Structures are given as C-alpha cells and as structure tokens.
Amino acid sequence: MGSPDHFFMMKMKTETKETAPEKPACCCGAAGGSGPQKPGGFAVRLALAAIGLLIWWVVYRNLAPFAAWLSYSVLPLERGSHLGESVEFFVFESPKVLMLLALIVFVVGVVRTFFTPARTRRILSGKGEFVGNILAALLGIVTPFCSCSAIPLFIGFVTAGVPLGVTFSFLISAPMVNEVALVLLLGLFGWKVAGLYLGTGLLIAIVAGWMIGRLRMERHVEGWVLELPAAAEDAEESLTWADRLRAGRESVKDIVGKVWVYVLIGIAVGAGIHGYVPEDFMTSIMGKDSWWSVPLAVLIGVPMYSNAAGIIPVVQSLLGKGAALGTVLAFMMSVIALSLPEAMILRKVLKLRLLLTFFGIVALSIMLVGFLFNLLM
Amino acid sequence: MKKLQILGTGCAKCNALTEAVKAAANDLGIEYEVEKVTDIKNIMAFGVMMTPALAVDGAVKSAGKVPSQAELKALLSVSN
Numbered sequence: 001m002g003s004p005d006h007f008f009m010m011k012m013k014t015e016t017k018e019t020a021p022e023k024p025a026c027c028c029g030a031a032g033g034s035g036p037q038k039p040g041g042f043a044v045r046l047a048l049a050a051i052g053l054l055i056w057w058v059v060y061r062n063l064a065p066f067a068a069w070l071s072y073s074v075l076p077l078e079r080g081s082h083l084g085e086s087v088e089f090f091v092f093e094s095p096k097v098l099m100l101l102a103l104i105v106f107v108v109g110v111v112r113t114f115f116t117p118a119r120t121r122r123i124l125s126g127k128g129e130f131v132g133n134i135l136a137a138l139l140g141i142v143t144p145f146c147s148c149s150a151i152p153l154f155i156g157f158v159t160a161g162v163p164l165g166v167t168f169s170f171l172i173s174a175p176m177v178n179e180v181a182l183v184l185l186l187g188l189f190g191w192k193v194a195g196l197y198l199g200t201g202l203l204i205a206i207v208a209g210w211m212i213g214r215l216r217m218e219r220h221v222e223g224w225v226l227e228l229p230a231a232a233e234d235a236e237e238s239l240t241w242a243d244r245l246r247a248g249r250e251s252v253k254d255i256v257g258k259v260w261v262y263v264l265i266g267i268a269v270g271a272g273i274h275g276y277v278p279e280d281f282m283t284s285i286m287g288k289d290s291w292w293s294v295p296l297a298v299l300i301g302v303p304m305y306s307n308a309a310g311i312i313p314v315v316q317s318l319l320g321k322g323a324a325l326g327t328v329l330a331f332m333m334s335v336i337a338l339s340l341p342e343a344m345i346l347r348k349v350l351k352l353r354l355l356l357t358f359f360g361i362v363a364l365s366i367m368l369v370g371f372l373f374n375l376l377m
Numbered sequence: 378m379k380k381l382q383i384l385g386t387g388c389a390k391c392n393a394l395t396e397a398v399k400a401a402a403n404d405l406g407i408e409y410e411v412e413k414v415t416d417i418k419n420i421m422a423f424g425v426m427m428t429p430a431l432a433v434d435g436a437v438k439s440a441g442k443v444p445s446q447a448e449l450k451a452l453l454s455v456s457n
Contacts, residue, residue, distance in 0.1 A: 117441075132449065150442070155417075156424075228422070
C-alpha cells in the first residue's frame with residue numbers, strides 16, 4: 001500500500017443518514033439495484049420473460065406501418081417529400097434500434113456474468129503467443145470491459161504473465177467487436193455486413209496484437225507497472241440465475257440509459273441525410289473510386305470518440321447515399337476502436353513509443369480492411 | 378471500527394459506491410471510516426481488475442459494480 005498522501009481521507013460520523021445515490025454515469029460493470037429482491041419462482045420469471053419477448057416481437061414487427069401512419073396520416077406530411085422521408089425514417093429507426101439494443105444488451109449482460117476478467121486472465125495466462133492472440137480477441141467480445149477499467153485490466157493481465165501482444169489483442173477486440181455494434185449492424189444492414197465486421201474486427205485484433213508481441217516492446221511499458229506484485233486471484237463469485245438475470249436488467253438500465261441520447265442524435269443526423277442529401281451525393285466523396293477516402297476516413301475517425309450506438313445510424317445513411325462499404329467500415333472501426341481519451345488513459349501505463357505503435361498498427365490494419373472491401377465489393 | 382476503502386480512479390460510479398456504502402453502514406449503525414483510494418498504483422496493490430471496488434478492513438469484497446443495499450449490508454455485517 002502506498003503512502004498516506006495518495007489517500008484522500010474522509011472520516012464519517014454515523015449520525016447522518018444518506019439516501020441511496022442516483023444511477024451513476026460510468027460504463028463499468030453492472031450497477032446494483034436498490035432494495036431486496038422480490039421473491040418469485042424460476043418458472044414465473046421464465047413465463048414473464050416469454051410474454052415480454054412476444055410483446056417485443058409484435059411491437060417490433062409493426063414499427064414500419066406505424067411510422068408511415070404517423071408521418072403521413074397523423075402529421076400533414078407528403079409522401080416522398082424531404083421532410084416526410086426524414087420524419088418517417090426517424091420514427092421508424094429510433095424505436096427499432098432502441099428495442100434491438102435493449103434486447104441484446106440484456107442477453108449479453110447475462111452472458112457476461114459467466115466471463116469475469118479474472119476468468120479471462122486465467123484462461124490467457126497459460127497460452128502461447130499465437131493461440132493466445134486468437135483466444136484474447138474472442139474473449140474480448142464477451143468479457144465486460146470499458147475504457148475506465150482499461151488500466152486495471154491491462155496491469156492485471158500483464159502482471160499475471162499474459163504476454164503483451166495477447167493483452168493488446170484483448171484491448172483492441174474488447175471495445176471494437178462489441179455486442180452493440182454487431183446488433184446495430186445486423187438490424188440495419190443484415191447478417192453479411194455484421195459478419196464482415198465481426199470477422200475483420202477479430203482479424204485486426206489478432207494480427208495487430210501478434211505484431212506488437214513480435215516487436216518485443218515490453219520495456220516500453222511504464223516501469224512501475226512491472227514492479228507491481230502479481231494481482232491476486234479474485235474469489236469466484238457464485239451467482240444464481242436470478243443474479244444473472246438481474247445483471248442483465250441492470251446492464252440494460254445502465255447501457256441503454258446512457259446511450260439512448262447518442263442513438264437518437266445519430267438517427268436524427270441519419271434522418272437528415274436520408275431525406276435531404278441527394279442519392280449518390282457521397283459517391284464522389286466516399287465512393288470506391290477515390291482511393292484517398294479510406295485514409296481520410298481513418299484519420300478523421302481515430303481521434304473521435306463515440307460508441308457504436310451513436311455512429312452506426314450515421315454510417316447507415318452514408319452507405320445509403322453511395323459511400324463505399326470499405327470506407328464506411330474503416331471510418332466506423334477507427335471511431336470505435338481508437339480515441340483520444342483512450343490514448344490519454346493508456347499513456348499512464350505505456351510509454352509514448354508503444355502507445356504510438358499501438359495506434360499506428362491498428363489504424364493501418366483498419367485502412368487495409370477498408371481498401372480490401374472497396375476492392376472486393 | 379471498520380475501515381471501508383473505495384477503490385477507483387474517480388469515475389461517477391466510484392462516487393455512487395461511496396454514497397451507497399455510507400448509506401448501508403449508517404443503516405446498520407456500525408462505526409466506520411471511509412477512505413477513497415484513487416491512485417492507480419494503490420488500487421492495483423489490492424489486486425482488482427475492475428473499478429469501482431470496495432475493500433473492508435483491507436480485503437476486497439466487491440469489484441466492478443455498485444452492489445445493492447442488501448448486498449452491501451451483507452458484506453458489512455459479516456466478520457467483525
């Protein structure tokens with residue numbers, strides 16, 4: 001333990017009663033609910049879940065007619081007009097995306113209770129380089145992660161003997177290949193684009209991590225990190241299914257509660273482009289034939305910080321107006337995978353050279369993916 | 378006197394955890410002192426990989442979440 005000046009001491013008397021705080025606005029883990037759990041058998045919960053899913057499905061299927069009805073029957077808008085197109089797009093896409101998001105975030109929230117960082121680290125610490133990179137990239141999808149936990153996680157992995165390159169594979173894959181991105185791509189573009197994103201995202205994480213491992217840059221990790229004792233094993237929590245479902249509900253409250261604004265802003269921008277920007281407008285700027293659009297997209301995307309939920313509706317509109325898939329994919333990946341705030345956080349544990357290498361290799365890989373898709377599709 | 382340590386670099390959840398812990402401890406009527414551990418090196422000395430985390434008398438009791446009041450009370454009332 002460190003010296004007392006690192007500590008911010010607060011002495012509390014026990015006389016003041018304080019109320020439970022409002023929901024926080026950080027991305028780490030699931031927040032706890034308040035109050036004791038309601039009793040209720042597993043069968044009852046299952047039945048409720050089934051009914052909920054059915055209602056979800058019915059509502060989801062009827063969003064398109066509802067949007068048309070609201071735009072052209074309730075509101076005095078003309079079919080085919082700029083404003084009409086924009087409004088219909090917004091009214092249809094917003095509930096659709098939010099509903100998809102809520103469902104998948106719930107499922108992933110439950111799945112994640114099976115994959116704690118401690119377990120992931122245990123799996124990775126015994127593995128050699130290449131297999132380790134692949135495993136790390138895959139585990140990055142299901143292990144709970146957020147950028148404010150990036151440092152403890154990085155240190156936890158490295159001090160436990162997980163190779164540096166393998167750790168980077170995880171650090172690349174965890175934010176980039178996430179459930180929110182995949183769901184939105186699946187919902188808005190179909191399984192092919194979602195699959196492409198998943199495949200190339202994993203490939204980038206594996207290859208970039210492996211390359212960083214090959215470069216032997218261990219000495220470019222800040223010295224104090226390596227002096228730390230190996231992180232202790234966390235006690236394995238035993239969770240019941242009720243706990244896991246609660247974790248799912250909490251992550252919906254947490255994640256959807258946080259990103260819905262961005263989703264709506266994203267869709268609103270998308271709606272504007274959808275209604276007002278002429279078809280094929282983007283073809284000249286972001287089309288296949290302008291080779292420079294890929295590096296430019298990555299250059300703009302890297303410092304930007306947005307989550308998948310905010311960027312994908314924008315991406316959808318760009319694609320619809322003739323932008324090339326590779327360019328758009330490269331833009332999206334660079335926005336989600338790399339950002340200025342993340343660089344600043346990681347600078348605390350990485351020396352500048354390693355940090356730049358990391359960003360450089362990932363940005364280059366993303367560019368290659370962009371070029372490849374523009375060439376193939 | 379229990380020593381309650383909140384481990385976290387200062388995101389909103391760490392503050393939420395601090396408040397939740399105080400509320401639970403006040404409800405239980407136990408004597409305690411709260412300490413915020415914000416330096417990353419000191420946090421890592423506890424061996425946690427997810428913040429915010431709660432340590433009671435030096436032992437990590439929860440990590441990566443803000444537990445519910447019921448959970449907190451259970452954590453705080455065992456092993457005096």
